[in-house]
Amino acid sequence: MKKILLGTSALIALGSVAFAAEAPKMTVSGSMAFVADIQKHSNNASSNVNSSGNNTGHDFLNGGGGDAYMNEIHFAGNGKTDSGLTYGAKYEWRPLAGAIDEAFIHFGGDWGKLTLGQDDNTGSDFANPGSWLATNGYDGIGSINTATGAAFPSPYVGGWSNASRVKYKSPTVAGLTVGADFAPSQGSHLNVVTAGVSYNAKMGGAGVTVNGVYSTGKAPAPAASDPAKNNLREWQIGGQVDVGAISVAAQIHNTGKAFGADLGSNVGSSVYKDIGVSYAVQEGTTISAAYSLVTTKTAQTATVTKDASWTLLSVGASTAIAPGASAFVEYNMAGGDNTGNVDGKGKWDTNQILIGTQVSF
Numbered sequence: 001m002k003k004i005l006l007g008t009s010a011l012i013a014l015g016s017v018a019f020a021a022e023a024p025k026m027t028v029s030g031s032m033a034f035v036a037d038i039q040k041h042s043n044n045a046s047s048n049v050n051s052s053g054n055n056t057g058h059d060f061l062n063g064g065g066g067d068a069y070m071n072e073i074h075f076a077g078n079g080k081t082d083s084g085l086t087y088g089a090k091y092e093w094r095p096l097a098g099a100i101d102e103a104f105i106h107f108g109g110d111w112g113k114l115t116l117g118q119d120d121n122t123g124s125d126f127a128n129p130g131s132w133l134a135t136n137g138y139d140g141i142g143s144i145n146t147a148t149g150a151a152f153p154s155p156y157v158g159g160w161s162n163a164s165r166v167k168y169k170s171p172t173v174a175g176l177t178v179g180a181d182f183a184p185s186q187g188s189h190l191n192v193v194t195a196g197v198s199y200n201a202k203m204g205g206a207g208v209t210v211n212g213v214y215s216t217g218k219a220p221a222p223a224a225s226d227p228a229k230n231n232l233r234e235w236q237i238g239g240q241v242d243v244g245a246i247s248v249a250a251q252i253h254n255t256g257k258a259f260g261a262d263l264g265s266n267v268g269s270s271v272y273k274d275i276g277v278s279y280a281v282q283e284g285t286t287i288s289a290a291y292s293l294v295t296t297k298t299a300q301t302a303t304v305t306k307d308a309s310w311t312l313l314s315v316g317a318s319t320a321i322a323p324g325a326s327a328f329v330e331y332n333m334a335g336g337d338n339t340g341n342v343d344g345k346g347k348w349d350t351n352q353i354l355i356g357t358q359v360s361f
Helices: 002-018 120-126 140-150
Strands: 025-043 053-061 072-080 086-094 100-109 110-119 164-169 176-186 189-203 208-218 234-244 247-253 269-284 286-298 307-322 327-338 347-360
Touching: 025 208, 120 176, 120 189, 120 208
Parallel strands: none
Antiparallel strands: 025 053, 025 072, 025 347, 072 086, 086 100, 100 110, 110 164, 164 176, 176 189, 189 208, 208 234, 234 247, 247 269, 269 286, 286 307, 307 327, 327 347
């Protein structure tokens, strides 16, 4: 009888730990943006704004296509037990694209955070691309890629992949944070493992962050002559320095085998470099600039004598116009060579102006 009573007491105690707190509370948040995208092209590459040559295009970006991330609604439920366990679930819905962007549950505590489901990979948790300091981050590049045939990649390892995954991020100890995730399928690769590390410290009054990410995965159908040819090998290193109202960030991102690069010649691999700076003029008002350079290894022939490459210079400003509302303007000057062909037909340049407003709630 005594053993039964002790066992019953233990079950009651366990139940009190699990259910002492209230059920998760649901919150709704999100944002909506509207952007005027004006582009002027001078190129020999194909363009869907017009056929080729000199042309001008304009569009309104409001979240219906490749810019769907600009408009999202987040539904979240979060709770906490008396023992300190945090837990919850989150859906990120892109209504104009008619799609769920992220959907996951999470558990956390002094031991870190565990995420289960459709979420960004570890690369997005640990990256500090300089391009993200630009007024609109990477917002304008999607329409530039579409209009010119350029191939600016994602600025961080793993791209914008929201594959189903198991992800862990540790607590920060002495400035050091580590994390990793596993996705059975991500993009065109299988069994993808991504790991990241970040170190934060104060040095002479400046906040310093240094980070690195590495990702590896298997090709679903490797080449018979070279089984490792299309395997994923991707890495990124970078950092950021914050001094008062000024922030400077830079990185190098090597896509390696991310896009089917040949193992021997490395054809198809890209190296992405960027640097950015932002300055908070006053509370709610920021000016910024960023520069990005992408080089993709191209097979050399009698007519193709250079690697494909693209550059992007961004200068912009944003300001708060009301609580939760902002207005911004950004100028992007981009150019590149899509083919490296001696005839120059892959070359192009673009001037882009983005003017918009965003409301967050």
